[in-house]
Amino acid sequence: MNDPAKTATTAEPLHPLLAERWSPRAFDPEHQLTERQTTALLEAARWAPSAGNSQPWRFAVAHRGTPAHAGVLDALDRGNQVWAHAAAALIVVAAQSVTADGATRPWAAYDTGQAVAHLSVQAQHDGLAVHQMGGFDRGRIATLLVGDGTLTPLTVVAVGRRVDAGRLDETLAARERATRQRLPITDLLLSVRPAPVPDRS
Amino acid sequence: MNDPAKTATTAEPLHPLLAERWSPRAFDPEHQLTERQTTALLEAARWAPSAGNSQPWRFAVAHRGTPAHAGVLDALDRGNQVWAHAAAALIVVAAQSVTADGATRPWAAYDTGQAVAHLSVQAQHDGLAVHQMGGFDRGRIATLLVGDGTLTPLTVVAVGRRVDAGRLDETLAARERATRQRLPITDLLLSVRPAPVPDRS
Numbered sequence: 001m002n003d004p005a006k007t008a009t010t011a012e013p014l015h016p017l018l019a020e021r022w023s024p025r026a027f028d029p030e031h032q033l034t035e036r037q038t039t040a041l042l043e044a045a046r047w048a049p050s051a052g053n054s055q056p057w058r059f060a061v062a063h064r065g066t067p068a069h070a071g072v073l074d075a076l077d078r079g080n081q082v083w084a085h086a087a088a089a090l091i092v093v094a095a096q097s098v099t100a101d102g103a104t105r106p107w108a109a110y111d112t113g114q115a116v117a118h119l120s121v122q123a124q125h126d127g128l129a130v131h132q133m134g135g136f137d138r139g140r141i142a143t144l145l146v147g148d149g150t151l152t153p154l155t156v157v158a159v160g161r162r163v164d165a166g167r168l169d170e171t172l173a174a175r176e177r178a179t180r181q182r183l184p185i186t187d188l189l190l191s192v193r194p195a196p197v198p199d200r201s
Numbered sequence: 202m203n204d205p206a207k208t209a210t211t212a213e214p215l216h217p218l219l220a221e222r223w224s225p226r227a228f229d230p231e232h233q234l235t236e237r238q239t240t241a242l243l244e245a246a247r248w249a250p251s252a253g254n255s256q257p258w259r260f261a262v263a264h265r266g267t268p269a270h271a272g273v274l275d276a277l278d279r280g281n282q283v284w285a286h287a288a289a290a291l292i293v294v295a296a297q298s299v300t301a302d303g304a305t306r307p308w309a310a311y312d313t314g315q316a317v318a319h320l321s322v323q324a325q326h327d328g329l330a331v332h333q334m335g336g337f338d339r340g341r342i343a344t345l346l347v348g349d350g351t352l353t354p355l356t357v358v359a360v361g362r363r364v365d366a367g368r369l370d371e372t373l374a375a376r377e378r379a380t381r382q383r384l385p386i387t388d389l390l391l392s393v394r395p396a397p398v399p400d401r402s
Binding site for chain 1: 209245249250253295321348363
């Protein structure tokens with residue numbers, strides 16, 4: 001179900017799992033994740049790299065139709081609820097940004113982003129689509145999570161099977177069909193100043 | 202050059218680009234990145250998802266043998282310098298964590314982690330190895346970057362061609378050959394409390 005209009009336009013070819021990945025809003029409301037699919041997604045995240053192998057990523061998987069799902073869905077911003085309800089699962093992603101003994105983990109968010117990226121690549125490989133959301137009530141999500149106070153909720157990830165944009169209302173369907181945009185590479189590049197020459201005077 | 206001892210052990214099979222990726226310390230000191238390889242790495246990062254498509258990731262690519270490389274290498278912790286010098290390039294990764302008009306980007310680090318994960322997947326596909334480092338002098342790296350004060354340096358990424366661990370001293374070679382470890386999935390899973398039932402009394 002690759003959509004040429006959604007494929008990344010690049011100066012050098014990317015692996016298809018990267019080039020063809022995007023974040024849809026039209027999900028099949030009948031589709032359910034199998035246990036094996038869910039496990040593969042979590043395994044992908046689990047084997048991501050992290051600072052000192054600290055593995056700060058934590059996940060709460062709420063499958064559509066469960067009480068947990070109702071609670072997570074309800075904490076999303078309205079603009080996300082209108083489409084995210086149809087995804088097979090909502091995965092709450094939190095970083096353990098402080099260790100049990102109170103030490104901060106400066107790379108907790110960065111590493112958790114990596115883990116979700118690995119999850120997304122595996123999802124793409126398994127014919128699933130992923131759409132990450134930052135728009136939710138952080139306080140309510142934190143209240144829903146059974147944890148020890150060391151967790152920082154970062155995103156809620158909708159995972160499911162993509163369907164045609166015709167499922168969406170007109171505004172969302174137009175966004176769903178829009179060409180993907182990115183900054184040019186030149187805007188992402190920083191220069192490095194040459195190291196200062198030692199003063200020999 | 203897949204190493205079975207380094208492949209992730211998973212309950213469900215992962216895509217090989219994820220299962221076989223790891224972070225080596227033995228790099229070929231003669232190997233150089235081609236311009237096309239460098240472009241593909243940056244394209245992979247460029248097309249990662251981000252909050253509101255904010256694309257907060259920024260990169261400074263320092264190829265071995267350049268003055269920029271000398272400056273970046275010098276800012277690494279000694280324990281990283283001893284192996285990272287051999288990689289074809291050191292890429293400084295920074296998040297634009299504040300916009301030009303002063304607004305903070307809460308997902309800047311998370312999204313930048315995702316971009317580097319995409320870069321790593323592309324590197325693996327291209328037969329390159331990646332090892333991310335958090336151990337460097339942040340102040341010195343920030344001084345080296347030509348920017349506008351909105352940048353937060355997060356990692357320095359060594360990219361190159363992996364070689365046999367025999368290139369390393371004994372301590373590093375032992376680490377290079379060690380079996381990869383991760384927490385069990387059960388340790389990563391959080392529970393979600395059921396949403397409270399409205400009080401009808």
